[in-house]
Amino acid sequence: MSDEPLVLGIETSCDETGVGIVRGQTLLVDTVASSVEEHARFGGVVPEVASRAHLEAMVPTIERACREAGVQLRDLDAISVTSGPGLAGALLVGVASAKALALALGKPIYGVNHLASHVAVDIVEHGPLPEPTMAMLVSGGHSSLLLVPDVTNDVRSLGSTMDDAAGEAFDKVARVLGLPFPGGPHVDRAAREGNRIAIDFPRGLTTGRDMERHRFDFSFSGLKTAVARWVETRQRAGETVPVADVAASFQEAVVDVLTRKALLACKEHDVEHLLIGGGVAANSRLRALAQERCDKAGVNLRVPRPGLCTDNGAMVAALGAQMVAKGREPSDLGLPTDSSMPVTLVQA
Amino acid sequence: MLLLAIDTSTTAITVGLHDGASVVAEATTLDARAHAEHLAPNIRAALASAGAEPGDVTDVVVGIGPGPFTGLRVGIVTGRTFAFALGLPVRGLASLDALAHEAWLEGRRGDLLVATDARRKEVYAATYSLGDERACRVGEPVVSRAADLPDEVRGLPTAGRGPTLYADVLPDAVGPRDVSGGVLADLAARRLRESPAGPADELQLVDPGHGFDGLEPLYLRRPDAAPAPPSKKSTLG
Numbered sequence: 001m002s003d004e005p006l007v008l009g010i011e012t013s014c015d016e017t018g019v020g021i022v023r024g025q026t027l028l029v030d031t032v033a034s035s036v037e038e039h040a041r042f043g044g045v046v047p048e049v050a051s052r053a054h055l056e057a058m059v060p061t062i063e064r065a066c067r068e069a070g071v072q073l074r075d076l077d078a079i080s081v082t083s084g085p086g087l088a089g090a091l092l093v094g095v096a097s098a099k100a101l102a103l104a105l106g107k108p109i110y111g112v113n114h115l116a117s118h119v120a121v122d123i124v125e126h127g128p129l130p131e132p133t134m135a136m137l138v139s140g141g142h143s144s145l146l147l148v149p150d151v152t153n154d155v156r157s158l159g160s161t162m163d164d165a166a167g168e169a170f171d172k173v174a175r176v177l178g179l180p181f182p183g184g185p186h187v188d189r190a191a192r193e194g195n196r197i198a199i200d201f202p203r204g205l206t207t208g209r210d211m212e213r214h215r216f217d218f219s220f221s222g223l224k225t226a227v228a229r230w231v232e233t234r235q236r237a238g239e240t241v242p243v244a245d246v247a248a249s250f251q252e253a254v255v256d257v258l259t260r261k262a263l264l265a266c267k268e269h270d271v272e273h274l275l276i277g278g279g280v281a282a283n284s285r286l287r288a289l290a291q292e293r294c295d296k297a298g299v300n301l302r303v304p305r306p307g308l309c310t311d312n313g314a315m316v317a318a319l320g321a322q323m324v325a326k327g328r329e330p331s332d333l334g335l336p337t338d339s340s341m342p343v344t345l346v347q348a
Numbered sequence: 349m350l351l352l353a354i355d356t357s358t359t360a361i362t363v364g365l366h367d368g369a370s371v372v373a374e375a376t377t378l379d380a381r382a383h384a385e386h387l388a389p390n391i392r393a394a395l396a397s398a399g400a401e402p403g404d405v406t407d408v409v410v411g412i413g414p415g416p417f418t419g420l421r422v423g424i425v426t427g428r429t430f431a432f433a434l435g436l437p438v439r440g441l442a443s444l445d446a447l448a449h450e451a452w453l454e455g456r457r458g459d460l461l462v463a464t465d466a467r468r469k470e471v472y473a474a475t476y477s478l479g480d481e482r483a484c485r486v487g488e489p490v491v492s493r494a495a496d497l498p499d500e501v502r503g504l505p506t507a508g509r510g511p512t513l514y515a516d517v518l519p520d521a522v523g524p525r526d527v528s529g530g531v532l533a534d535l536a537a538r539r540l541r542e543s544p545a546g547p548a549d550e551l552q553l554v555d556p557g558h559g560f561d562g563l564e565p566l567y568l569r570r571p572d573a574a575p576a577p578p579s580k581k582s583t584l585g
């Protein structure tokens with residue numbers, strides 16, 4: 001048997017019930033039950049619907065993860081769980097379940113930050129995290145640029161979105177273009193047929209004054225409005241909207257700003273490793289442009305495979321395993337959930 | 349036997365332990381906003397005061413409401429997970445039954461209304477007939493404005509927080525206000541004695557007064573169908 005810590009991680013911050021099991025830096029299983037289809041007709045995640053789905057999926061998902069990994073619960077070294085940020089009612093289901101496991105099994109529990117988990121998951125994909133690493137997390141809920149000297153206890157925020165998250169802009173533009181929710185994958189697909197320089201959409205917070213005051217912050221609300229206005233103008237004139245070109249040009253505006261700022265952050269903080277995580281990291285153009293710009297700048301790019309970029313239990317288990325490996329104190333059994341947990345707080 | 353009972357359907361985050369003969373421990377915290385914080389520590393505290401380990405538990409029973417959803421789920425998922433982790437049977441009981449049972453234990457007989465806080469100016473309510481043998485639920489629990497309950501129902505002696513919140517329409521406050529884990533454990537132990545072979549996970553509210561109620565929460569309301577404010581979600585990870 002290996003001495004490396006065997007950790008089960010639970011993630012319920014939004015609409016995915018995720019349970020992952022990691023041994024040290026090796027992913028054993030990543031099980032996800034998603035309620036995304038139940039939310040599609042509302043065009044966004046309905047908190048109560050998500051919470052009800054978590055309750056129903058929780059034990060079956062734990063059971064399936066253990067079975068598929070061939071792991072007995074009593075062999076676990078620790079339980080880790082997302083304690084925030086996220087939807088309050090959804091977080092509670094996962095945290096309560098994790099506490100029940102920890103208590104019943106007599107194992108330590110680690111309540112961890114969802115965002116730090118997005119960073120830590122790459123350890124099971126690409127090995128130990130260089131210290132420091134620059135991390136850009138882009139999803140429907142977050143757009144953050146983080147300097148990460150130590151993912152278990154030192155995560156620093158360089159900037160984040162001032163308004164919409166990047167993924168949210170994808171959802172909204174998808175709606176304008178008549179594409180289904182969630183918008184990210186559909187915009188990405190439509191954009192492959194389009195011309196990304198067909199329309200010159202605005203790049204938020206990239207001009208002189210903004211670069212002084214919001215050097216590593218993002219803004220996607222103006223871009224989203226610009227796309228909506230551009231489409232409306234065509235529609236009002238009775239013209240066909242070139243969906244592929246709009247998708248490609250919008251997507252280019254987003255990934256251009258993201259990668260430009262991420263590489264600037266690497267340069268100014270003298271960091272040689274850039275990690276991109278979160279659901280938008282599955283975007284094919286973001287991956288391609290980031291790779292191109294990292295190659296040019298001599299920066300090593302790390303992006304977990306798409307399945308590990310979206311919310312999952314493996315990322316929580318991966319961070320938990322790091323906490324154990326680094327000898328961090330477990331959380332108290334009375335640990336709270338924190339729907340707006342700051343990114344700089346790795347552990348609850 | 350060591351039966352662990354859990355309820356989070358009212359303001360009480362409450363846990364009880366029953367050894368087959370009597371209630372051997374109870375731990376309760378009154379805090380409508382922090383169910384997840386207090387529940388696991390309360391289970392630990394109850395076990396400690398009974399001198400028991402988690403591994404000594406033989407049966408788990410959870411109150412399945414009705415109750416405010418967020419808190420209610422904490423108890424149910426805790427009970428389900430705890431039981432799963434130890435390979436134990438887990439059963440559900442309608443939480444309002446525990447309030448009626450407590451009134452019965454205190455010696456009350458006759459008809460009783462149980463009305464708990466459902467928020468949004470409503471109550472969760474069910475009527476009971478308290479006989480010599482037991483308290484028996486008369487019909488399914490409902491969610492309603494207290495004033496909209498039938499006159500003859502509102503006039504009954506009423507347990508739960510309903511009468512405290514709506515004293516003008518529920519004038520006859522009696523008995524317990526919140527569920528007690530110890531009382532839930534006592535009720536569960538009695539029902540186990542009566543029908544020991546009953547299935548551990550029936551899905552319907554059946555045969556009020558006997559047996560168990562399945563493990564599905566009694567929400568009694570559909571979810572509000574408004575998407576989360578964007579800043580609170582992470583739909584794409």
Ligand SMILES: [Zn+2]
Pocket residue numbers: 114118139141278279310311582584585
């Ligand atoms: Zn996420």
